[in-house]
Amino acid sequence: VTPENLATALPPFLAGLRAGGLKVTWATAGFMPTPLVKDPTPLKILADNGVTEYRMGHFWYDGPDVRGVLAEVRKELEQLAPVLERHGVKCVYQLHHFSLVASATGEYDMVKGLPPERFGVMLDPGNQSHDGWEHWHRSARLLREYLCGLGVKDTCPTRDPSKADEPKKGWQQPWCPIYEGITEWRAVMLALANLSRMGRWTSPYTINTG
Numbered sequence: 413v414t415p416e417n418l419a420t421a422l423p424p425f426l427a428g429l430r431a432g433g434l435k436v437t438w439a440t441a442g443f444m445p446t447p448l449v450k451d452p453t454p455l456k457i458l459a460d461n462g463v464t465e466y467r468m469g470h471f472w473y474d475g476p477d478v479r480g481v482l483a484e485v486r487k488e489l490e491q492l493a494p495v496l497e498r499h500g501v502k503c504v505y506q507l508h509h510f511s512l513v514a515s516a517t518g519e520y521d522m523v524k525g526l527p528p529e530r531f532g533v534m535l536d537p538g539n540q541s542h543d544g545w546e547h548w549h550r551s552a553r554l555l556r557e558y559l560c561g562l563g564v565k566d567t568c569p570t571r572d573p574s575k576a577d578e579p580k581k582g583w584q585q586p587w588c589p590i591y592e593g594i595t596e597w598r599a600v601m602l603a604l605a606n607l608s609r610m611g612r613w614t615s616p617y618t619i620n621t622g
Contacts, residue, residue, distance in 0.1 A: 415443075418457050426461055437462060438504075438561075442469040445488040445503075448495060455499040465502040465560070467534065471512035481512060486522060489531065496530040504561055506534040507544055514544025516551035523558050534561030537595040541567045542585060548596075548603040559607065562600070566593025 413421045429436050443454055443466060458466060473481050489503075496503055505519055513519045516535065523531045533555050540546075552559055568588035575582035590597060 415441075415454065418454055422457060422461050422463075426463070437464050439463045439466045441466040443503075444469045445492040449488075449491050452495045452499060455495065455501045459499045459501050464500060465504055465532070467504045467506050467561070470506070470508050473512045478512070482522070485512065489522065489526060493526055493530055497527070502530055502532055502560070504532040504534050506561065506563060507536050507540055509539045509542035509544060514540065516544075516546050516555055518544070520554050520558070528557040531558060532560035533558045534563060535559065535600075536563030536565070537597075537600055538563060538565030538567055538587065538593070541594055548600050549606065552603040552607045556607065556610075559604075562604070564590060566590040566595045568593050 413425050426436055439458060441454070441458070445468070448455060458464070471481070471485050492503065505513070505523070507514055507516065507519060513522055516533070519533050523533065535548075535551060535555075537545075537548075566588055567585045569583060569585045572582040572584070
């Protein structure tokens with residue numbers, strides 16, 4: 413399914429998944445706010461097919477004015493809010509390393525005050541092990557009603573002592589299975605479970621292993 417063939421390819425794709433017993437309400441779509449404000453057709457297609465949440469693309473920064481970019485992104489999200497409301501769809505931001513916003517604190521500043529029924533945040537321990545890691549209980553309790561997804565992947569730092577004189581001193585951080593990585597998954601799940609008992613979100617978690 414691509415943005416170009418969304419209207420024709422999405423219905424049979426979803427039909428196949430649902431025939432296999434999968435409940436599909438989430439799409440990793442990559443849509444950005446400004447194009448959707450100009451043409452919300454993709455949101456209507458998603459909603460008409462029972463997909464009520466989508467993971468948007470990522471914001472990046474280019475140049476020295478990071479503050480200015482953050483302010484512009486906030487305006488874009490505010491403009492998107494009524495469009496999402498009209499179509500009954502939720503926009504989810506996945507925390508991603510080296511992007512404009514990589515941490516729970518940074519993303520909370522971005523979405524606070526926006527309707528949590530229409531905006532959500534997806535923690536991603538693998539991405540955040542590169543950039544943006546914060547204590548999981550703190551992150552969950554800060555995001556609260558905005559927290560609606562979790563990326564499941566991990567990294568395993570390794571070091572080549574023969575490269576100790578290089579700028580990175582021989583360190584690398586490749587992807588790896590979660591049972592080998594550095595994330596304390598029990599802490600992640602406890603943070604989510606504790607938040608669940610507090611009843612602090614507006615939609616079920618979505619688990620994404622990609």
